[in-house]
Amino acid sequence: GDSVTQMEGPVTLSEEAFLTINCTYTATGYPSLFWYVQYPGEGLQLLLKATKADDKGSNKGFEATYRKETTSFHLEKGSVQVSDSAVYFCALSGNNAGNMLTFGGGTRLMVKP
Amino acid sequence: EAQVTQNPRYLITVTGKKLTVTCSQNMNHEYMSWYRQDPGLGLRQIYYSMNVEVTDKGDVPEGYKVSRKEKRNFPLILESPSPNQTSLYFCASSFQVGETYEQYFGPGTRLTVT
Numbered sequence: 001g002d003s004v005t006q007m008e009g010p011v012t013l014s015e016e017a018f019l020t021i022n023c024t025y026t027a028t029g030y031p032s033l034f035w036y037v038q039y040p041g042e043g044l045q046l047l048l049k050a051t052k053a054d055d056k057g058s059n060k061g062f063e064a065t066y067r068k069e070t071t072s073f074h075l076e077k078g079s080v081q082v083s084d085s086a087v088y089f090c091a092l093s094g095n096n097a098g099n100m101l102t103f104g105g106g107t108r109l110m111v112k113p
Numbered sequence: 114e115a116q117v118t119q120n121p122r123y124l125i126t127v128t129g130k131k132l133t134v135t136c137s138q139n140m141n142h143e144y145m146s147w148y149r150q151d152p153g154l155g156l157r158q159i160y161y162s163m164n165v166e167v168t169d170k171g172d173v174p175e176g177y178k179v180s181r182k183e184k185r186n187f188p189l190i191l192e193s194p195s196p197n198q199t200s201l202y203f204c205a206s207s208f209q210v211g212e213t214y215e216q217y218f219g220p221g222t223r224l225t226v227t
Contacts, residue, residue: 004155032213036218041220042220042221043203043219045218100158100161101156101158101216104155105153105154
């Protein structure tokens, strides 16, 4: 079945540092790929998405490129802020009737001033 | 404001005492689903509904029931809760954008079963 693997956290960075959170996936066919962010005490919010190979999703300074050859969708940001501290989830949506998202385990990011 | 609401937000109960977690969305979405979040496992889908009176099992449906009598509501029912159902639960509704579906998540319900 489909699966998503992302780097375990926590990831601790200083403000303005470069961020990379790795995500790789296993799926049949051509899934859509997503990054969700969960701030403390809140539900998940869609951060960005990509629906086909070589697509780049971007939002709020975050970027991720759909790499079919390496089955990866790594999240990057050039300069993190304290307000980016949250848990980040990589997810895929395959060809299933329930629009089910398959999630990675989540990576907690802590940004220190 | 477009939103998914869940109630209660926090619940502590005892083994075997039936409970219902409500979910409501105001976006007229056809698709709704329930997920549970456990440390290191991400979110796993419990049940989903493609429209009124149409529901089906997700990845981890054992011990749960759902109903979809109205488009806006999708309650999650635990007939006889057990400690292994202690978790953080999220309701989501989704709509189609191009080739994909985007999901809106509720704020979560933290359930503890003792």
